Amino acid sequence: MFRLWIHSAKQIVQVVSNGERVLTGNAMKNVSTLESDDVNKGYSIIVDHKGKIVDLGRDDEICAKYKKEQFEKTLDATGCSVIPGFVDGHTHPVWVGDRVHEFAMKLAGATYMEVHRAGGGIMFTVDRVRRASVDELYTSLKQYAMKMLRCGSTFAEMKSGYGLDAENEIKMLQVINRLIKDEEVPLGVSVTYCGAHAVPKGSTAAEATEDVISNQLPQIKALMDSGDLNVDNIDVFCEQGVFDVDQTKRILEAGVEAGLAINFHGEELHQLNSAEMGAEMKARAISHLEEISDEGITAMAKSGSVGVVLPTTAYILRLSPPPVRKMIEGGMAVALGSDFNPNAHCFSMPLVVHLACVTMHMSMNEALVAATLNAASSLGQSDRIGSLEVGKQADLLVLNSARWEHIVYQFGSHADVIREVIKDGKIVHTNQ
Numbered sequence: 001m002f003r004l005w006i007h008s009a010k011q012i013v014q015v016v017s018n019g020e021r022v023l024t025g026n027a028m029k030n031v032s033t034l035e036s037d038d039v040n041k042g043y044s045i046i047v048d049h050k051g052k053i054v055d056l057g058r059d060d061e062i063c064a065k066y067k068k069e070q071f072e073k074t075l076d077a078t079g080c081s082v083i084p085g086f087v088d089g090h091t092h093p094v095w096v097g098d099r100v101h102e103f104a105m106k107l108a109g110a111t112y113m114e115v116h117r118a119g120g121g122i123m124f125t126v127d128r129v130r131r132a133s134v135d136e137l138y139t140s141l142k143q144y145a146m147k148m149l150r151c152g153s154t155f156a157e158m159k160s161g162y163g164l165d166a167e168n169e170i171k172m173l174q175v176i177n178r179l180i181k182d183e184e185v186p187l188g189v190s191v192t193y194c195g196a197h198a199v200p201k202g203s204t205a206a207e208a209t210e211d212v213i214s215n216q217l218p219q220i221k222a223l224m225d226s227g228d229l230n231v232d233n234i235d236v237f238c239e240q241g242v243f244d245v246d247q248t249k250r251i252l253e254a255g256v257e258a259g260l261a262i263n264f265h266g267e268e269l270h271q272l273n274s275a276e277m278g279a280e281m282k283a284r285a286i287s288h289l290e291e292i293s294d295e296g297i298t299a300m301a302k303s304g305s306v307g308v309v310l311p312t313t314a315y316i317l318r319l320s321p322p323p324v325r326k327m328i329e330g331g332m333a334v335a336l337g338s339d340f341n342p343n344a345h346c347f348s349m350p351l352v353v354h355l356a357c358v359t360m361h362m363s364m365n366e367a368l369v370a371a372t373l374n375a376a377s378s379l380g381q382s383d384r385i386g387s388l389e390v391g392k393q394a395d396l397l398v399l400n401s402a403r404w405e406h407i408v409y410q411f412g413s414h415a416d417v418i419r420e421v422i423k424d425g426k427i428v429h430t431n432q
């Protein structure tokens with residue numbers, strides 16, 4: 001018996017079909033697609049009981065190999081296209097309270113750092129997270145995770161970073177770990193420790209650096225070693241007035257010693273050459289990169305570090321977008337993330353993909369690669385997710401359109417375009 005047979009699809013977008021784990025540079029322009037030119041014949045995907053794709057091909061070929069009685073569930077995708085589930089490469093989803101008042105400040109011309117100095121920004125959320133209970137934080141996170149799923153995300157990176165001390169950073173990481181164990185929320189998660197997200201009130205950057213390295217990380221490592229906490233990545237907000245390049249490097253090195261992969265904020269508001277530093281450290285991923293230099297692009301292309309660009313941030317803060325065309329032409333791997341947080345309240349990857357195309361001049365193919373395979377690669381997950389290939393998890397979207405591009409073209413209409421969200425071969429959301 002098999003878990004699922006999806007049949008009669010007009011189009012299946014595999015993204016890649018030869019086991020590629022990441023696409024760089026011009027290779028991002030092309031996506032592997034199976035498409036029928038016969039209205040009476042389509043394509044099928046077979047999913048086993050482990051939630052993995054075991055076969056895909058033309059309907060007639062599949063029907064010759066399997067019997068309908070072998071499937072627990074069949075799904076008619078006539079006239080539909082199928083794409084991999086979106087992978088959100090960068091989110092800050094554990095918080096309570098909102099910062100809607102700051103949006104008015106930004107519209108009036110206040111910069112990110114001006115809002116920060118006025119007592120808003122990250123510190124505003126830190127105060128509320130510290131006062132919140134685990135249950136309050138979890139209730140909020142669970143709601144957001146389910147909304148991400150309905151928007152087509154089947155996997156997301158999730159950060160701590162609104163605690164800024166050992167007790168509250170651990171509390172946030174425990175909340176994310178609780179989500180992973182909750183069978184009611186079938187969203188895949190990569191966990192990131194971001195204790196160096198800001199300098200706590202009453203502290204200096206140097207003191208905060210020492211606290212992260214000598215106090216927070218050892219406690220987190222102990223919980224990881226005991227099996228009480230799962231953490232995958234280490235993040236630092238490397239920025240002028242926050243953590244400088246040397247302090248960032250020290251924290252990242254301590255994270256690597258604790259067994260964490262490097263995935264940090266760099267070159268967002270000022271060009272500090274953190275991209276070059278991260279590339280030298282073989283960072284798995286560096287996010288933002290609005291101010292990356294030509295030398296930083298070259299270094300990241302050479303190191304294989306994935307650049308995770310965040311269209312919503314540049315849009316909301318009215319920043320110059322990162323030079324994505326230069327990145328791609330320079331041979332980098334580019335991924336996408338929503339940067340969902342109280343400052344950028346967007347968890348919809350279809351909207352992110354659209355913004356990437358319009359504001360960052362990505363083609364739709366490039367943006368799809370960035371939101372699936374390359375985002376998975378930025379999290380070390382592209383061996384399991386990010387494309388529709390035999391052996392990979394059946395994380396996919398069935399779209400109410402014969403061509404997949406409608407998920408980008410129909411701006412803001414993804415609730416109608418996405419017919420089913422399927423995670424591990426199970427339908428977890430449908431608008432039928």
